Amino acid sequence: MNVLTLDDIEALAIGAWILGTGGGGSPHHALLSMRRLYQDGVQVALIDPQDLADDDQIAVVSTQGAPLVTQERLTDSRAAARAVEAMEGHLGRRFRAVMGIEVGGANALQPVMAAAHLGIPVVDADAMGRAYPEAQMTTFAVGNLHPAPLTSVDPRGNEVIVSAAASWEWMERISRRICTEFGSTAATCKAPRSGYEVKRWAVPNTTSRAIRLGKAVMEANRTHADPIAAILESEAGKRLFTGKIAEVERRTTGGFLLGRTVLEGLGQERGERLEIAFQNEWVVAWRAGSAIASTPDLICLLDSDTGEAIGTEAVRYGQRATVIALPAPALFLTPEGLNRVGPAAFGYDIPFKSVFGHEAHRS
Amino acid sequence: MNVLTLDDIEALAIGAWILGTGGGGSPHHALLSMRRLYQDGVQVALIDPQDLADDDQIAVVSTQGAPLVTQERLTDSRAAARAVEAMEGHLGRRFRAVMGIEVGGANALQPVMAAAHLGIPVVDADAMGRAYPEAQMTTFAVGNLHPAPLTSVDPRGNEVIVSAAASWEWMERISRRICTEFGSTAATCKAPRSGYEVKRWAVPNTTSRAIRLGKAVMEANRTHADPIAAILESEAGKRLFTGKIAEVERRTTGGFLLGRTVLEGLGQERGERLEIAFQNEWVVAWRAGSAIASTPDLICLLDSDTGEAIGTEAVRYGQRATVIALPAPALFLTPEGLNRVGPAAFGYDIPFKSVFGHEAHRS
Numbered sequence: 001m002n003v004l005t006l007d008d009i010e011a012l013a014i015g016a017w018i019l020g021t022g023g024g025g026s027p028h029h030a031l032l033s034m035r036r037l038y039q040d041g042v043q044v045a046l047i048d049p050q051d052l053a054d055d056d057q058i059a060v061v062s063t064q065g066a067p068l069v070t071q072e073r074l075t076d077s078r079a080a081a082r083a084v085e086a087m088e089g090h091l092g093r094r095f096r097a098v099m100g101i102e103v104g105g106a107n108a109l110q111p112v113m114a115a116a117h118l119g120i121p122v123v124d125a126d127a128m129g130r131a132y133p134e135a136q137m138t139t140f141a142v143g144n145l146h147p148a149p150l151t152s153v154d155p156r157g158n159e160v161i162v163s164a165a166a167s168w169e170w171m172e173r174i175s176r177r178i179c180t181e182f183g184s185t186a187a188t189c190k191a192p193r194s195g196y197e198v199k200r201w202a203v204p205n206t207t208s209r210a211i212r213l214g215k216a217v218m219e220a221n222r223t224h225a226d227p228i229a230a231i232l233e234s235e236a237g238k239r240l241f242t243g244k245i246a247e248v249e250r251r252t253t254g255g256f257l258l259g260r261t262v263l264e265g266l267g268q269e270r271g272e273r274l275e276i277a278f279q280n281e282w283v284v285a286w287r288a289g290s291a292i293a294s295t296p297d298l299i300c301l302l303d304s305d306t307g308e309a310i311g312t313e314a315v316r317y318g319q320r321a322t323v324i325a326l327p328a329p330a331l332f333l334t335p336e337g338l339n340r341v342g343p344a345a346f347g348y349d350i351p352f353k354s355v356f357g358h359e360a361h362r363s
Numbered sequence: 364m365n366v367l368t369l370d371d372i373e374a375l376a377i378g379a380w381i382l383g384t385g386g387g388g389s390p391h392h393a394l395l396s397m398r399r400l401y402q403d404g405v406q407v408a409l410i411d412p413q414d415l416a417d418d419d420q421i422a423v424v425s426t427q428g429a430p431l432v433t434q435e436r437l438t439d440s441r442a443a444a445r446a447v448e449a450m451e452g453h454l455g456r457r458f459r460a461v462m463g464i465e466v467g468g469a470n471a472l473q474p475v476m477a478a479a480h481l482g483i484p485v486v487d488a489d490a491m492g493r494a495y496p497e498a499q500m501t502t503f504a505v506g507n508l509h510p511a512p513l514t515s516v517d518p519r520g521n522e523v524i525v526s527a528a529a530s531w532e533w534m535e536r537i538s539r540r541i542c543t544e545f546g547s548t549a550a551t552c553k554a555p556r557s558g559y560e561v562k563r564w565a566v567p568n569t570t571s572r573a574i575r576l577g578k579a580v581m582e583a584n585r586t587h588a589d590p591i592a593a594i595l596e597s598e599a600g601k602r603l604f605t606g607k608i609a610e611v612e613r614r615t616t617g618g619f620l621l622g623r624t625v626l627e628g629l630g631q632e633r634g635e636r637l638e639i640a641f642q643n644e645w646v647v648a649w650r651a652g653s654a655i656a657s658t659p660d661l662i663c664l665l666d667s668d669t670g671e672a673i674g675t676e677a678v679r680y681g682q683r684a685t686v687i688a689l690p691a692p693a694l695f696l697t698p699e700g701l702n703r704v705g706p707a708a709f710g711y712d713i714p715f716k717s718v719f720g721h722e723a724h725r726s
Contacts, residue, residue, distance in 0.1 A: 158527060170519065
């Protein structure tokens with residue numbers, strides 16, 4: 001267990017935004033909350049999942065909602081803790097630690113905000129290793145763990161517990177409806193996990209991975225080195241395309257942000273085009289009519305100058321961007337994993353072919 | 364405390380359908396369930412609210428949903444009990460008895476079905492004295508009692524607890540969304556009430572009122588007497604209009620059934636027309652351009668031959684019908700009551716003027 005510095009949390013925000021693969025919402029507001037809490041003397045500890053006892057009880061938190069809404073509403077760090085407290089009230093017991101459901105985007109900071117108020121550590125793990133739009137797109141669902149209970153709170157004082165759900169899909173449908181009624185953003189505490197379940201089914205060490213990634217970007221920018229190269233080296237990633245944003249189509253449907261963007265190549269890709277479709281996150285990339293990368297591999301669109309991530313809700317004409325791929329968590333490369341988060345889960349009738357070949361089986 | 368006979372329950376179904384004022388859904392399917400349960404030897408007891416101790420805990424049940432859907436889906440009597448059991452699990456204590464939120468329509472039988480499975484009595488009271496479409500249209504809301512918690516279950520095994528709500532309106536919004544996701548019908552257990560709260564704020568003896576009313580109709584039909592006259596005498600009601608259905612407009616919007624019907628007069632009303640607007644229930648009746656009756660007075664459309672109620676979802680061209688008014692519960696005639704359920708609560712900018720004048724203050 002080690003204590004996170006504010007510098008770690010600044011790096012976490014940068015790294016998580018890259019791992020968000022275009023979605024998950026910008027961590028900026030959550031970072032502002034954490035700066036304030038650290039100014040007030042709060043400190044949050046990070047615990048390795050291997051240090052959990054099998055019967056430790058772990059709270060699993062997230063902000064659920066449309067990224068565009070979380071852009072406009074300020075983050076309330078206490079809401080993250082209130083969702084956990086509602087779950088403690090429901091279960092009649094306290095949690096040993098808190099973890100995030102997704103390390104990609106703002107939700108990387110959700111367990112840190114909750115932990116700051118609750119005085120318990122954050123587990124260095126998540127259940128996506130990236131960002132995904134729906135509750136059943138997790139390694140916990142791949143492991144067929146129980147979807148319920150879930151607590152959902154809003155800033156007005158409304159509080160809902162989904163105490164039983166017929167399936168992960170039903171949990172997603174019901175909790176999404178509640179979130180929509182709350183104004184398309186809700187602080188949630190997902191089904192609690194035992195230490196054993198976290199060790200067996202979570203994606204380990206993703207918080208420290210995001211911090212390492214963020215620090216690589218910060219260091220490159222500080223030393224005027226190439227941040228893209230630093231990211232690829234840090235995470236064993238592959239560069240797919242470098243260019244300029246030429247087209248953006250975007251629409252909000254049923255709480256999801258759908259659309260596509262097209263890059264026109266620069267440098268060695270001059271004269272070529274890359275198209276990327278998104279459903280909150282970047283899902284599939286095509287070049288010359290062929291899918292060259294797809295979920296669950298992480299497709300990241302980065303500012304070519306700074307290495308910072310560009311979100312699907314913010315990408316705009318004229319930006320100079322580099323598209324890279326990072327390896328997917330191993331659990332998503334299993335048949336059950338691909339069933340949950342492969343291209344078909346997003347409506348694309350294409351086989352999954354990893355950018356990384358066999359290397360991808362390392363998480 | 365007296366045990367209900369199956370004959371009482373048959374009468375309850377008839378009386379409750381009349382008190383439903385066009386809404387609340389037909390009790391027919393629930394009655395079929397109760398016939399089966401009574402065939403199996405079950406018996407349900409009715410307890411007078413005055414016999415409750417102040418600290419007795421009372422479950423308050425209803426089926427929430429669109430009447431048209433409850434017409435098509437068979438009633439599951441166990442769901443009524445499951446909602447109560449979910450509430451007992453949430454609170455960590457057992458209930459002394461169960462009562463219905465509304466005596467009008469199918470929900471009059473909801474506490475009887477729950478009680479049959481739970482082995483506890485039904486309180487002879489409700490919180491509407493009729494049927495209304497929304498959760499805040501109750502005497503409990505008039506009394507400013509707590510709106511939460513609420514449990515909502517569906518036949519698939521989904522179970523949601525609204526553990527805190529910012530207001531009655533928020534409780535309505537959130538629980539309505541859950542109900543919609545469940546397929547527009549859900550078995551719910553509303554905020555539990557103490558014996559004291561039931562005695563102070565419920566509408567007393569409405570179950571026995573509905574049974575008495577149903578028996579008056581049954582007896583009139585058996586003896587070939589005029590059932591309309593029997594109803595008016597039993598309930599101190601007033602006949603407003605007798606005629607034939609000439610127009611029906613109906614649309615389903617946001618889970619509600621909205622529309623209007625027009626009757627052309629027969630007998631002493633020949634040559635005249637009566638228009639009634641409905642929002643699930645009959646809300647306002649106009650004659651020659653003037654509102655002659657409105658909520659919270661009960662406007663009931665009855666089959667002129669049998670005295671049985673005609674629902675807003677079933678009224679059709681050519682039916683011979685008599686429109687009567689029955690007195691509203693006294694709590695709805697207070698300023699706070701009219702604020703919750705007067706014509707303005709349904710969007711009509713007309714003052715409430717009771718058909719019964721001062722007599723209406725008796726519930």
